[in-house]
Structure formats: C-alpha cells, structure tokens
Amino acid sequence: MFEPVLTSFVREPNSFTLDVSLTHGAYEGLRKAVTLQPGQVIDLVKASGLRGRGGAGFPTGMKWGFVPKDSPKPKYVCCNADESEPGTFKDHVLMERNPHLVIEGVAIACYAIGAKVGYIYIRGEFHHVSQVLEAAIAEARARGFLGRNIFGSGFDCDIHVHRGAGAYEAGEESALLESLEGKRAQPRLRPPFPAVVGLYGCPTVINNVETLANVPLILTKGSEWFTSLGPEKNSGPKLFCVSGHVNTPGVYEATMHTTLRQLIYDYAGGMRGGRALKAVIPGGSSTPVLLPDAIDAPASFDGVVKAGSMLGSAAMIVMDDTTCMVWAAENLIHFYRHESCGKCTPCREGADWMLKILHKIERGEGEMRDLDLLESVARNINGKTLCPFGEAEVAPVLSTLAHFRHEYEAHIREGRCPLPAPWRCGGGH
Amino acid sequence: MTFHPKMPYDTGLHQSARQLPEAGEPFAFTPENLARLEDIARRYPPERRRSALLPALYLVQRQQGYVSARAMAHVAEVVGVTPAEVEDVVSYYTMFYAQRVGTYVLQVCRTLSCALNGAERITDVLSRKLGIKPGETDPTGTFTLMEVECLGACDRAPVVVVNDQWHECLKPEDAERLVDDLRTKGLDALSGCHLCVEKR
Incomplete structure (x- = not known):
C-alpha cells in the first residue's frame, strides 16, 4: 500500500x-x-x-x-x-x-x-x-x-x-x-x-x-x-487532480500504477449522481479527450500515451452524459483564444477562427462544410508555432471531432444544441 | 483609401484594437511604496532592474486601484525603461487594469471545470443583479464584473475571486447573496481558500 x-x-x-x-x-x-x-x-x-x-x-x-x-x-x-x-x-x-x-x-x-x-x-x-x-x-x-x-x-x-x-x-x-x-x-x-x-x-x-x-x-x-514506486520509467509518487462531474474532486497522491478508472471511481468517489461517464480529459485541457473505454489505462506518462492521449499535468476533467462536447470544445477554445500570446500567427489567428466556427455550430447555425474547415484550421496550427501552445489548442478540437463527430453533425442537422444541460446558461453564451 | 476592393474599410476593420489607458491623476509612488520597490529590485542583478517592472505595477495598483498612463510614465522613470515598454507589459497581463475599476472586482472563472459546475449561470445571475455585462463597472463604482480563465482551484468549482481573495464552491443560487454580503461585510463575506484551514 x-x-x-x-x-x-x-x-x-x-x-x-x-x-x-x-x-x-x-x-x-x-x-x-x-x-x-x-x-x-x-x-x-x-x-x-x-x-x-x-x-x-x-x-x-x-x-x-x-x-x-x-x-x-x-x-x-x-x-x-x-x-x-x-x-x-x-x-x-x-x-x-x-x-x-x-x-x-x-x-x-x-x-x-x-x-x-x-x-x-x-x-x-x-x-x-x-x-x-x-x-x-x-x-x-x-x-x-x-x-x-x-x-x-x-x-x-x-x-x-x-x-x-x-x-x-x-x-x-x-x-x-x-x-x-x-x-x-x-x-x-x-x-x-x-x-x-x-x-x-x-x-x-x-x-x-x-x-x-x-x-x-x-x-x-x-x-x-x-x-x-510506479511502473518502469514512470517512477515516484505523483499528484493527480480530479475535477468536473465527480463526487469528491481534489488532489490525490498515488503511484502511476493507478488507473484512470481508479482515480475517478475510487479516489474521487465516482460520478456525481451516479450518472454515466461520457468523456475524460486526462492531463489538463491541452491533452486529447478519452472515451470511457480507455480509462483502464494506468495514469502514467507512457500508459496514457498508449491510450491515445497524454498525462500532461495529470489533471483529469471528468464529464458526465449531460455534457455537450461541442460546448466543451468551445469553452476550451475560448480559453486558448484569450491566452494566446499573439506572437505566432497560426496560433493567434487560428484560435480566433476555431472559436468563431465552434460558436456558430454550438448556436445551431453551422453547416456541414464548417467541420472540414474547423479541422483544416486546426491542422494548420499544429506544429507551426514556436511553443507547444499550438499543439495544445488543437487537442480539444481534433479529439472531439474524432470521437464525437456525430454530436457536431447533430447540432448542424437540428439547428440547435441537442444537449443544453441545466447547469449551463440558457440560449448559449 | 482602400487596399482591396472587397474589403469594407469604412467599418472600422482597419482600426487598431488598442485601448488607450486613462491619463489619470498626477502620480508618484508614496515613500513607503518606493522603499518596497527598491527592496524588491535588490532580488535581481543591478543591471536587470527591469525584472522589477511587474512588482512595480502591482504597487501602483495597490496605491491607486488601477494603472493610469501617468502612473506608467512614473514607473518607466523609476524602473529605467520607456513608457511604451511599460504600456506594452500592462496591456499584455490581464491582472493590470488600465481603466478604473470598482471597489470590488468580481472575477468569475469561466473555464471548463467551473463551467461544468454552473459558472455560466453565476455570471448570468451577477450580471442581472448588478445590471452590468462582464467587463463593465456599475455606475456607483462599487462592482466590476469580469469573466476570467482557469484560476487553479478546479476542485472547488465554481470559483470567484474578488480583488485578491477567493470564494470557493459558489452556487448560482447563492450568487445574489454574495453581492449583498459584500455590500455589508466587505471582503469578510468571502470563504477564502479552503487550504487556509488555520484562518477558519
């Protein structure tokens, strides 16, 4: 122990x-x-x-x-x-x-x-x-x-x-x-x-x-x-932050043998209200989202990479089934647009464009071709900036597009957000 | 003059987004603040006095509530840089205010972990209660409402910072009362950081 x-x-x-x-x-x-x-x-x-x-x-x-x-x-x-x-x-x-x-x-x-x-x-x-x-x-x-x-x-x-x-x-x-x-x-x-x-x-x-x-x-x-302590090449004690839709959010110290599932369901007390897990961001907003089927991976540097994301700062943001993933991506891109330092053009302008497109889709005014445009803007930021901010800001967009494309399409088809959770502000923001 | 036939240059698109700082009252550091600044400047090599620029701007804000253009000129002189270099820094960092703000600056975290816990509704409630939009100050100069990005206390979401102090786990239904409490009790109305257990 x-x-x-x-x-x-x-x-x-x-x-x-x-x-x-x-x-x-x-x-x-x-x-x-x-x-x-x-x-x-x-x-x-x-x-x-x-x-x-x-x-x-x-x-x-x-x-x-x-x-x-x-x-x-x-x-x-x-x-x-x-x-x-x-x-x-x-x-x-x-x-x-x-x-x-x-x-x-x-x-x-x-x-x-x-x-x-x-x-x-x-x-x-x-x-x-x-x-x-x-x-x-x-x-x-x-x-x-x-x-x-x-x-x-x-x-x-x-x-x-x-x-x-x-x-x-x-x-x-x-x-x-x-x-x-x-x-x-x-x-x-x-x-x-x-x-x-x-x-x-x-x-x-x-x-x-x-x-x-x-x-x-x-x-x-x-x-x-x-x-x-911990798996090979992932040694030592590690602090994990768990926040979002869990019963007891907080900082937990464990070894990197611990799985993402244990962190959510044992350490952080499981999903709030017993709801279903929809997605988890495993290492801070700059890391790609993972689906529930990936959470048996160890929360180690190498384990989370194998699962398709990154351990990053070991900050798990847990989202239940009331969360609209287009809204979540828009929320994070708002962050990146605000925080882009403005030095590199792809990052500065790209974040602005991604936010505009996401906002349009989330409001129910998107068109199918916006999805390709969004992906193309993201791919033109990736790897083209002086610091890793560029890669960070495209992670929420590319990973939600990969795992939740059907949700983006539903917004466009129905002309509205199909998942306006009660904890959000009515009518978008 | 137009550079491109299809670009509507008369709609303000060509204008700079630069917001000019308020000129403000004549400004000079109080002797105490000047002494504090000299203390801080000694933490850096003598030829790297510019490192004391951020601390100097915090002192300005402590002294007059915001950083006016006149204060920037004074800081430039004291630190040994140009006024343009000071404005460059002030306009970059979100915690320096180049315009006057209210007595209480309500900063609601809007990033994902707080948003998943109702931060959007908190901003909405505060906005209605105060009759101002985020970024504005009420006519009495008591409250400024702001939306800010992740504050690093996601386990106590939603988090609101008022001036330099924290209020954690604010529920949307309690947001109106927080405004009333600030009016009567001042900053004592805030919960503080849950980690400061000795203060409770």
Missing part, C-alpha cells in the same frame, strides 16, 4: 511553518546534498528516473546535465509555479501546505547546477500562496537553511518569489523567463535552450513545483526507493 510522501502532512494545522515541517524531516535532503559533489546529486536524480511533472515528462536529471559546467556566467534555477493549465491545482496544495519541501527542492537544484539564486515564478492569482511562500523563505533564511554557507558547506543560496500577472503562456519555460525579465510572456526561439542561454542570457534550469518537491525525497530515501 502506497503512503503519500509529498502530501503526507498537508492536513496538519500549520503544516506550512518551519517548525511543523522540521518534525517531518524538512531540509534533511539539502543537508545530505551539500555533503555530495554537485555531479553526484545530478547522477542520483538521473538514477531515480524522475520525469518533469509540468506536462512534458522530460527526465529531470538529464535537463540538469545540459547546464554547461565551465560557463563563467552565473547560473539560475527557476521554479515554474505558474500552474495555469485548466484542471490543474496540485502545485497550489504543495506550495500552500508544504512550502518548505518546494524551497528545499529549489535549493538542491541550485546546488546541483552551481546556481546561487533561485526564483519561484508564481501565477498572479495565487496571491495568498505567494505570501505563504515568502513567509516560508524568510523562516528558512532566518534559521540558516538559505543564505550564506548553508550547513557550513560553503554553499550560498537565496530564493525569491516572483509574481506573474495573469498569463497562461508564462507557464511555457522560455515565456516564463521573458516575464521574469519584466517583459510580455512570449516564447523564445530555440535553440539555444534555456540550459545554455536562459534567464538574463545565463544557463538556467526551469522545473515544475512538483518535480522539485520530489528531489529532497530522492536525496533522503534514495533513488532505488523512488524507482520502486
């Missing part, structure tokens, strides 16, 4: 304070890290098989290894706490209830790559969370876990919170750097990759909050413990 480790004490009162965190072994990972060579820390993370929890699942140790060791420039660690992918709310829990684990992870990453400064880039809407983090950093600094000569090792490290101001695109790593430099959050052309030319033109590692929170555990419990 798996015992939570990332969220083991988040329900305790004052879990965010240093005193409570210390009774649960806070900063023991950092204490051990500074007795090792930086290269040994990177090797340990490589051996653990830790993969990035932000969405792409890229091996963390390998990312750290790309930072040039001989660069004369300062190096930086950026913790990506922008958490804006629709359906995702896991980093929120970690930062608010276990901030010292995140701070410790950032400090260890700094030590491993030779950085003296780390920035936690947090989304602007998490105002109260940023205050918790600031207070936790001040506590850690006051007790010598941050600052100069940490644990007498000669390692200096400081961490700062940088608050964004409402931009989904700031969660994309190069756009995050732009935003941190005081500009619009728009992506950069790669190569060069941030590991070589990142923040202020210096080598930079950017990791998700949950990724960094795993690092202290790897130091204290070992890489073998880490790989023993």
Whole structure:
C-alpha cells in the first residue's frame, strides 16, 4: 500500500511553518546534498528516473546535465509555479501546505547546477500562496537553511518569489523567463535552450513545483526507493487532480500504477449522481479527450500515451452524459483564444477562427462544410508555432471531432444544441 | 483609401484594437511604496532592474486601484525603461487594469471545470443583479464584473475571486447573496481558500 510522501502532512494545522515541517524531516535532503559533489546529486536524480511533472515528462536529471559546467556566467534555477493549465491545482496544495519541501527542492537544484539564486515564478492569482511562500523563505533564511554557507558547506543560496500577472503562456519555460525579465510572456526561439542561454542570457534550469518537491525525497530515501514506486520509467509518487462531474474532486497522491478508472471511481468517489461517464480529459485541457473505454489505462506518462492521449499535468476533467462536447470544445477554445500570446500567427489567428466556427455550430447555425474547415484550421496550427501552445489548442478540437463527430453533425442537422444541460446558461453564451 | 476592393474599410476593420489607458491623476509612488520597490529590485542583478517592472505595477495598483498612463510614465522613470515598454507589459497581463475599476472586482472563472459546475449561470445571475455585462463597472463604482480563465482551484468549482481573495464552491443560487454580503461585510463575506484551514 502506497503512503503519500509529498502530501503526507498537508492536513496538519500549520503544516506550512518551519517548525511543523522540521518534525517531518524538512531540509534533511539539502543537508545530505551539500555533503555530495554537485555531479553526484545530478547522477542520483538521473538514477531515480524522475520525469518533469509540468506536462512534458522530460527526465529531470538529464535537463540538469545540459547546464554547461565551465560557463563563467552565473547560473539560475527557476521554479515554474505558474500552474495555469485548466484542471490543474496540485502545485497550489504543495506550495500552500508544504512550502518548505518546494524551497528545499529549489535549493538542491541550485546546488546541483552551481546556481546561487533561485526564483519561484508564481501565477498572479495565487496571491495568498505567494505570501505563504515568502513567509516560508524568510523562516528558512532566518534559521540558516538559505543564505550564506548553508550547513557550513560553503554553499550560498537565496530564493525569491516572483509574481506573474495573469498569463497562461508564462507557464511555457522560455515565456516564463521573458516575464521574469519584466517583459510580455512570449516564447523564445530555440535553440539555444534555456540550459545554455536562459534567464538574463545565463544557463538556467526551469522545473515544475512538483518535480522539485520530489528531489529532497530522492536525496533522503534514495533513488532505488523512488524507482520502486510506479511502473518502469514512470517512477515516484505523483499528484493527480480530479475535477468536473465527480463526487469528491481534489488532489490525490498515488503511484502511476493507478488507473484512470481508479482515480475517478475510487479516489474521487465516482460520478456525481451516479450518472454515466461520457468523456475524460486526462492531463489538463491541452491533452486529447478519452472515451470511457480507455480509462483502464494506468495514469502514467507512457500508459496514457498508449491510450491515445497524454498525462500532461495529470489533471483529469471528468464529464458526465449531460455534457455537450461541442460546448466543451468551445469553452476550451475560448480559453486558448484569450491566452494566446499573439506572437505566432497560426496560433493567434487560428484560435480566433476555431472559436468563431465552434460558436456558430454550438448556436445551431453551422453547416456541414464548417467541420472540414474547423479541422483544416486546426491542422494548420499544429506544429507551426514556436511553443507547444499550438499543439495544445488543437487537442480539444481534433479529439472531439474524432470521437464525437456525430454530436457536431447533430447540432448542424437540428439547428440547435441537442444537449443544453441545466447547469449551463440558457440560449448559449 | 482602400487596399482591396472587397474589403469594407469604412467599418472600422482597419482600426487598431488598442485601448488607450486613462491619463489619470498626477502620480508618484508614496515613500513607503518606493522603499518596497527598491527592496524588491535588490532580488535581481543591478543591471536587470527591469525584472522589477511587474512588482512595480502591482504597487501602483495597490496605491491607486488601477494603472493610469501617468502612473506608467512614473514607473518607466523609476524602473529605467520607456513608457511604451511599460504600456506594452500592462496591456499584455490581464491582472493590470488600465481603466478604473470598482471597489470590488468580481472575477468569475469561466473555464471548463467551473463551467461544468454552473459558472455560466453565476455570471448570468451577477450580471442581472448588478445590471452590468462582464467587463463593465456599475455606475456607483462599487462592482466590476469580469469573466476570467482557469484560476487553479478546479476542485472547488465554481470559483470567484474578488480583488485578491477567493470564494470557493459558489452556487448560482447563492450568487445574489454574495453581492449583498459584500455590500455589508466587505471582503469578510468571502470563504477564502479552503487550504487556509488555520484562518477558519
């Protein structure tokens, strides 16, 4: 039976304070890290098989290894706490209830790559969370876990919170750097990759909050413990967010052996009102929807890919049989049109066109040829943008068209939305 | 002048969508806010002062409620960039307001998880109750209604943020009462984030 480790004490009162965190072994990972060579820390993370929890699942140790060791420039660690992918709310829990684990992870990453400064880039809407983090950093600094000569090792490290101001695109790593430099959050052309030319033109590692929170555990419990959890190449504890039409939506910690079905029916208490499951988005709005017949797949990076989607940020949005899938696609494309940073034409203009077509169909004014047009617009965005936003915004359209084409056709045939659920606004929006 | 015979250039299609910021009252940071800004600027390398631009704009908004054109000019001077660069940033980020807003800015999350739980109806109820459409401020300057995208609290849907504070699991049938409660109790009417268990 798996015992939570990332969220083991988040329900305790004052879990965010240093005193409570210390009774649960806070900063023991950092204490051990500074007795090792930086290269040994990177090797340990490589051996653990830790993969990035932000969405792409890229091996963390390998990312750290790309930072040039001989660069004369300062190096930086950026913790990506922008958490804006629709359906995702896991980093929120970690930062608010276990901030010292995140701070410790950032400090260890700094030590491993030779950085003296780390920035936690947090989304602007998490105002109260940023205050918790600031207070936790001040506590850690006051007790010598941050600052100069940490644990007498000669390692200096400081961490700062940088608050964004409402931009989904700031969660994309190069756009995050732009935003941190005081500009619009728009992506950069790669190569060069941030590991070589990142923040202020210096080598930079950017990791998700949950990724960094795993690092202290790897130091204290070992890489073998880490790989023993979960399927091969999908190791370690994982936070899953379940929202939508389920009885008990929330953040659940489990291994990646867990299936999507278990997450919906066991962890999240099953479908609300006992209704039938219609579709599930397994990894945040940027991942293709899955049908009920695919939910026996393990919720692992590789398992969900095999099932025809992606684990992404492990944010499941569950929809019951009252949900109109054209409406759902329109809702998400509204999000993408609003959040497109505007730098690449296919993404900026394409999102607008997709929304117009979807809105027309949802209102009951669509024509059959609109379906081909919609698909053609989507295919002309896919792979033609600087960052993965393009692929993300076509996922809801292409996957609903593939699985629910009959619903699109019903809208057009009947000249109305055949499924105007009572929880929606009458007459469309 | 037309560039294409079939393009109706007289209908405003050729006009820029740029919304000019309000000029506003003369603006300068209070000594306390200026000191705060200098504190924040020390987090970044001295030659990278521009990184303090977003924090500076938050301070402006805290001081005068929105970011006026005059405030942008002041920030440009203090941070060491051009006023155009400041406006570029203000116009990009949704949390900076270049126009005056109400005392309470009601921000209803409209993205999928909240929408599946009735967010559309909440906006509708609030809109009728306040007599304004999303994006507008009521004539008394008390409430601004906005629809915003995913706020990262999908397990407590639907979520509404008022200014900087959260209200979770708002039901459409309770939305009218929230407005009344805000009028009488202010921000204490809000539930806050369920994770802040110590505050209850």
